[in-house]
Amino acid sequence: MKNLWRWLIAAMVVAVPVLAISGTAVAATAQNNGVLTLSIKSVSATSDALALSVQAGAAASGQKVEFFVQTQEFSGHGWMSVGSTLTNSSGEATYTYTPTWTGETQFGAALGSDASMTAPTVVKTFEVLKDPPGVPQSVIEYARPLGSIGGVLVKSLLAIVAIIWITLLGSLALVIRRMPRLAEASASKAGQMGRH
Amino acid sequence: MRKLSNNKQALEELKVIQAESCASSIDGQGCPITPELLSDEQPESDEKDFSRRRFLSMFGAAAGAAAVIGTGIEFLSYRAYAQGAPATNGWTGTGGMTGSGAATMASSEAPPTHQWAMVIDLRACNGCKSCTAACQKAHYLTPDQTWIDVFSLTDSTGQQYHMPRPCMQCENPPCLHVCPVHATFRQDQGVVLVNQDRCIGCRMCMAACPYEARYFNWNSNVTYPPLPVQPTPEFPVPQRLGTVGKCTFCVGNLNHGLLSECAAGCSMGAIYNGDLKTDVGVNSMGTTIKLSKFLDENDAVTFKPEQNTHPRVWYILGHGQNLDAAATAKS
Amino acid sequence: MKKEDVDDRALLPDKAFGNGDHKERDWISDARRAAIAPTIGRTSVRWRLSVALLSLVVLAGFVAWIYQLKHGLGAAGYNDQAFWAVYIVDVIAFIGVSYGGAVISAILRLTGQSWRAPLTRLAEGTALVTVIIGALFIFPHLGRPERFWEILVYVNTSSPLFWDFVAIGTYVLATVVFFYLPLIPDLAIVNKVLGRPDRPARYRLYKALSLNWMGSERQRRLLHGVMSLVALIIVPLAVSVHSVLSWAFATTSRPGWNETILPPYFVIAALYSGTALVIVVASAFRKGYNLQRFITKRHFVRLGYIMAALGLVYAYLTLADMMTDGYTGITTGWISQTVTGRYAPWFWFYVLVGEVLPIVVVAVKRFRNIAGLTTASVGVVIALWVKRIVIVLPPVTQPLIGGHWGSYHFTWVSVTITLAGVAAIPLGLMLLFRLIPVMSIDEMEEMGELGSAEQVSEHTIVAQELLSVGANSNGHSNGHGNGNGHVHGNGIHVPEKEVQL
Missing domain, CATH: 2.60.40.10 (Immunoglobulins)
Incomplete structure (x- = not known):
C-alpha cells in the first residue's frame, strides 16, 4: 500500500x-x-x-x-x-x-x-439513498413476448383454445346425450336397424 | 505507467486475499464456492417462492411493459444504455425473479446491493483460453462445455482477434422467455441462472440464445469428486444429466468479494468483473475502473445489440494491441 | 402392411359369414363383409407375423429409449451444436402426416366428395395413430421426460413450447372426436352383423360406443350436423397446430429458422406428406385386407392429383424460402451448406424423390397407376422426413459466432427409436382395424357404389377431378347428407338373414 x-x-x-x-x-x-x-x-x-x-x-x-x-x-x-x-x-x-x-x-x-x-x-x-440515473435498480422488466399488449393477446389465445375445447367436448357430449334418445323416439320408423 | 504500477501492487494484494479465501476451498484447486458462501445469500425457500410468484404473474399484465416499450432503442454504448434504462422498477428480494409480480414486492424487500456486469477488453486478450480452462476446472465441466468460450475471429482488415464469450446475462434474455417451465430465471442481481432441478431438457433456450452460451448435459459419464455441497443454480455442481447449464457469472464468488473464475484466471487482465450499482470494475491485475467512465471512454459495445437482448457484458474492441504495448514497455 | 395377397378365407370370420359357398353378393354386402371381416374371426398367420415383427421393432425402440435415459441424449448423437435433431424431426413429421390425413378427410367431407367413402376411415385412422406417435416422440426429445408435467404447473405463456403443448393437446382431442363420430353407425352395424354377443366384452363396448344408433333420420341429422362442425373445426385447427409447431423454430433468432415463411411451409409439408401417407396406407390395406373392389385406381389417381398439387406448392415455398435468404447473403451459411455443402445429399434426395418423382408419376399416364402412385408416395413420405432434417439441422449446426460447423451423427439409439415410430404406424393401424371396421360402412352405404365404380375412363376421372376441385359440386351425391335429410335408411341392401348365417 x-x-x-x-x-x-x-x-x-x-x-x-x-x-x-x-x-x-x-x-x-x-x-x-x-x-x-x-x-x-x-x-x-x-x-x-x-x-x-x-x-x-x-x-x-x-x-x-x-x-x-x-x-x-x-x-x-x-x-x-x-x-x-x-x-x-x-x-x-x-x-x-x-x-x-x-x-x-x-x-x-x-x-x-x-x-x-x-x-x-x-x-x-x-449513505447512498438513491442510485444515480442509469443504474439498473433491480431486474429490468422488459416486455415479454406475447405479453407486450398487457397480456390481452395471451388471454385471447387461451380463450380461443377454450372455445375449441368446449365446442369439441360439447359436440361429443351432445351426441352422447341425445343420440340414444333420438333412437327411442323413432325406433319404430327406422326399423331395419332395430335391436334384437 | 502509473496505473500499471498501481495495478501490480493491487494484484499482489488481491492474490493474498484470494489465497486466504481459498484456503478452505474444497480441493485446494481454484477457488470453488464454499458451503457458507452458498448458504447465506440464497435462502432455501427461494424455489418455492419462484412458483408462487410465477403463478401470481402468470396471466398478469406486464407491469412495466408500457414504460419499457418506449425505450426500445438499440443500445450500442453504455451511454445509450444508461439513458435508455427505465427509471421505475420495483425491487425483488435476493434470489427473486423477474416478472410482473416483482413490482408488488417493491416496498417490502430490500434492494440488492449489486448489479453484476462484465467488461471484456479485447485489446488485452491474446486468446490463450486460460479463462475457459479456469472456468471448466472450477465447475467440473467437460471439454465441450465452454461456459466461457474464446472465439478467434477476423476483423474487416483481415486481422485476427480473440473474443471470449461468457453468458451475456441479458437484461432481456430470450432464453428466459422461451423456457416453458421457468427453469431459467434472473436473480435480483441481474444474473440469469438455471434451476437444474426444474429444467425439463427441451433445449428451447439453446435455440433461442443468440450467443450459443448454453450447454447441455448430454452424457451420464461425467464424474465428479465428492463435493460437500448440494448443487444450486449459483453453483450447479454436480450438474444434472439431461438439463441445460450455462455461465453463472460465478455469482457466489462475486457476492464474496472474489472475482469470477474466468476473470481471475485471465493473466492479461482482459476480463473485468463489474458492478453497475457501485460503478466499479476490477480485473485480475487489480486494475480498478470506474465502469461507466471506462465504457464511455473506450466506446464499449455489446454483442449483437440488434437482438435487443441488452447484455450485461460489454466489450472494448481491439485485437490484443495493449499486450504489444506492454511487451514493448517492458523491453 | 404386406405386399402379398392375403388369403381371403383366413381373414373371413367363419361365424358371421359361414364357410364357403358365397354366392355373388352385391356391392354393399361385400363392403360390409370386407370392412368387418378383419375385426372378427381368426387372424391370418401373415397378420400375426406382421404384428409380432412390428411389435418387436417398437419394443426395440423402447429398449433404446431406456438406454438413452440412462446414458443421456448424447447416446442419440446429440451435442451442443446439434441440440435439436432427429426426435424433433420425428415430432414434426409424424404430427405432420397426421394432419394430412385428418385434413384430407375433413375437406373431402366438407366438399361432399362421395368417392371419399372407402377412404375416410383409413385417413382418420392414420391421423389418429400418427398424432399419438408424434406426440409421444416429445418424450425421447426431452432430456428429463419425467418432468413433463411441469409444463402444466409452471406455465410460461411466453414460451412457444407452452403453445405447442396446448396446440398438440387440442389437436389430439379433435382427432379423437373426429375419428369417433363417423364410427358410431359402423359400430352399430358391426354389432348388428355379429348378431349375438359371442364376444361379450367387445359387444358391450360396441354397444356402449354406438350410442343406440339405429340410423333414424333424426339420429342421422344430429350426427351429420356435429360431424360437419368438427370437420369445420379441424381444418383451421390443423393449420394452426402446425403453424404453432413451426413457431417453436421461427421465434428463435437463428438464420434459417427465423423466417416468416415457416408456418405455411410447415403446413404444406404436413399436408403433402399426409396425403402421401394416406395413399401408402390405402394401398397397403387395399391389398392386405382385400379392399380392391372398393378402393380403386380412381381413388389413387385423385389423391395423387391432390398430392402433386401440394408438392408443387411445397416446391414453390422451398424456392421462395431459399431464394430470399440466399440472395441477400445474410445467411449464406445454411443455404450453401444445404445446396452444395454437407447437407446437399439430403436436400437433393428431397428434390428428386420428394418433388420430381411424384410429379413425374402423376404427370405421365404410364406411371399414373396404383403401383406408381404408391411408390411415389412412399418416396414422398421418406423425402419429407429428410426435408425436415434439412430444415432442422443446418440452422442448428451453423456457427452463430464464427466457430466451426457442428454435426449430428445418427446412432443406433436414434435410428432404432425412429424406426420404432415408423413401425408403430402399421402396427397401430392393424390393431385399430382389428377393433373397428377398416372402411366407413355406413358412409359407403350412404354414398352407394357411385363413388367406387371401376369402369370409368381416365378422361372422365380427370374431368370429374377438375370439376370437383373447381366447384365442389355435390350434385352427384344427394345422399352425403349435411343434415339435409336426403338420406336413406342404411344397409337395407343386405338381407339380415344372409349376413347372419
Whole structure:
C-alpha cells in the first residue's frame, strides 16, 4: 500500500454528511510548490453529488488533476480513477463526485504531470439513498413476448383454445346425450336397424 | 505507467486475499464456492417462492411493459444504455425473479446491493483460453462445455482477434422467455441462472440464445469428486444429466468479494468483473475502473445489440494491441 | 402392411359369414363383409407375423429409449451444436402426416366428395395413430421426460413450447372426436352383423360406443350436423397446430429458422406428406385386407392429383424460402451448406424423390397407376422426413459466432427409436382395424357404389377431378347428407338373414 502514495498526490477530504450542507466551500490552500491539498468544495442539497477541489498552487494553471476513490468491492483495495479536470488560473481543480455505495470512501488525487506529488488520503462515510440515473435498480422488466399488449393477446389465445375445447367436448357430449334418445323416439320408423 | 504500477501492487494484494479465501476451498484447486458462501445469500425457500410468484404473474399484465416499450432503442454504448434504462422498477428480494409480480414486492424487500456486469477488453486478450480452462476446472465441466468460450475471429482488415464469450446475462434474455417451465430465471442481481432441478431438457433456450452460451448435459459419464455441497443454480455442481447449464457469472464468488473464475484466471487482465450499482470494475491485475467512465471512454459495445437482448457484458474492441504495448514497455 | 395377397378365407370370420359357398353378393354386402371381416374371426398367420415383427421393432425402440435415459441424449448423437435433431424431426413429421390425413378427410367431407367413402376411415385412422406417435416422440426429445408435467404447473405463456403443448393437446382431442363420430353407425352395424354377443366384452363396448344408433333420420341429422362442425373445426385447427409447431423454430433468432415463411411451409409439408401417407396406407390395406373392389385406381389417381398439387406448392415455398435468404447473403451459411455443402445429399434426395418423382408419376399416364402412385408416395413420405432434417439441422449446426460447423451423427439409439415410430404406424393401424371396421360402412352405404365404380375412363376421372376441385359440386351425391335429410335408411341392401348365417 505504501507504494501507492509514491505517485498519488492526495489531500484530505473532510467528512460531511451528504445531504446536510449545501454550497459549503471548504478552503483548500496550496502549501507550497509540490504539496497539494484536496478538499470538499460544496455539497448539493438536491443530489448526492460532492464537489472535490484540488488546490495545485497559483502557478499550476491548466494542469490535469486526476481524482481517485478507493473501492471496497472485489477485495476492496483498488484505487479507481473517477475522473480528471484541469486546474484553473488560481490552480484549483474541481471534480464533482457522486457516491455510489454506502460506507467508507477514501479519496485521493494526483497531478497528471507530476507523479511524485502525493498526499495522504481521508475516509468519509456516505449513505447512498438513491442510485444515480442509469443504474439498473433491480431486474429490468422488459416486455415479454406475447405479453407486450398487457397480456390481452395471451388471454385471447387461451380463450380461443377454450372455445375449441368446449365446442369439441360439447359436440361429443351432445351426441352422447341425445343420440340414444333420438333412437327411442323413432325406433319404430327406422326399423331395419332395430335391436334384437 | 502509473496505473500499471498501481495495478501490480493491487494484484499482489488481491492474490493474498484470494489465497486466504481459498484456503478452505474444497480441493485446494481454484477457488470453488464454499458451503457458507452458498448458504447465506440464497435462502432455501427461494424455489418455492419462484412458483408462487410465477403463478401470481402468470396471466398478469406486464407491469412495466408500457414504460419499457418506449425505450426500445438499440443500445450500442453504455451511454445509450444508461439513458435508455427505465427509471421505475420495483425491487425483488435476493434470489427473486423477474416478472410482473416483482413490482408488488417493491416496498417490502430490500434492494440488492449489486448489479453484476462484465467488461471484456479485447485489446488485452491474446486468446490463450486460460479463462475457459479456469472456468471448466472450477465447475467440473467437460471439454465441450465452454461456459466461457474464446472465439478467434477476423476483423474487416483481415486481422485476427480473440473474443471470449461468457453468458451475456441479458437484461432481456430470450432464453428466459422461451423456457416453458421457468427453469431459467434472473436473480435480483441481474444474473440469469438455471434451476437444474426444474429444467425439463427441451433445449428451447439453446435455440433461442443468440450467443450459443448454453450447454447441455448430454452424457451420464461425467464424474465428479465428492463435493460437500448440494448443487444450486449459483453453483450447479454436480450438474444434472439431461438439463441445460450455462455461465453463472460465478455469482457466489462475486457476492464474496472474489472475482469470477474466468476473470481471475485471465493473466492479461482482459476480463473485468463489474458492478453497475457501485460503478466499479476490477480485473485480475487489480486494475480498478470506474465502469461507466471506462465504457464511455473506450466506446464499449455489446454483442449483437440488434437482438435487443441488452447484455450485461460489454466489450472494448481491439485485437490484443495493449499486450504489444506492454511487451514493448517492458523491453 | 404386406405386399402379398392375403388369403381371403383366413381373414373371413367363419361365424358371421359361414364357410364357403358365397354366392355373388352385391356391392354393399361385400363392403360390409370386407370392412368387418378383419375385426372378427381368426387372424391370418401373415397378420400375426406382421404384428409380432412390428411389435418387436417398437419394443426395440423402447429398449433404446431406456438406454438413452440412462446414458443421456448424447447416446442419440446429440451435442451442443446439434441440440435439436432427429426426435424433433420425428415430432414434426409424424404430427405432420397426421394432419394430412385428418385434413384430407375433413375437406373431402366438407366438399361432399362421395368417392371419399372407402377412404375416410383409413385417413382418420392414420391421423389418429400418427398424432399419438408424434406426440409421444416429445418424450425421447426431452432430456428429463419425467418432468413433463411441469409444463402444466409452471406455465410460461411466453414460451412457444407452452403453445405447442396446448396446440398438440387440442389437436389430439379433435382427432379423437373426429375419428369417433363417423364410427358410431359402423359400430352399430358391426354389432348388428355379429348378431349375438359371442364376444361379450367387445359387444358391450360396441354397444356402449354406438350410442343406440339405429340410423333414424333424426339420429342421422344430429350426427351429420356435429360431424360437419368438427370437420369445420379441424381444418383451421390443423393449420394452426402446425403453424404453432413451426413457431417453436421461427421465434428463435437463428438464420434459417427465423423466417416468416415457416408456418405455411410447415403446413404444406404436413399436408403433402399426409396425403402421401394416406395413399401408402390405402394401398397397403387395399391389398392386405382385400379392399380392391372398393378402393380403386380412381381413388389413387385423385389423391395423387391432390398430392402433386401440394408438392408443387411445397416446391414453390422451398424456392421462395431459399431464394430470399440466399440472395441477400445474410445467411449464406445454411443455404450453401444445404445446396452444395454437407447437407446437399439430403436436400437433393428431397428434390428428386420428394418433388420430381411424384410429379413425374402423376404427370405421365404410364406411371399414373396404383403401383406408381404408391411408390411415389412412399418416396414422398421418406423425402419429407429428410426435408425436415434439412430444415432442422443446418440452422442448428451453423456457427452463430464464427466457430466451426457442428454435426449430428445418427446412432443406433436414434435410428432404432425412429424406426420404432415408423413401425408403430402399421402396427397401430392393424390393431385399430382389428377393433373397428377398416372402411366407413355406413358412409359407403350412404354414398352407394357411385363413388367406387371401376369402369370409368381416365378422361372422365380427370374431368370429374377438375370439376370437383373447381366447384365442389355435390350434385352427384344427394345422399352425403349435411343434415339435409336426403338420406336413406342404411344397409337395407343386405338381407339380415344372409349376413347372419
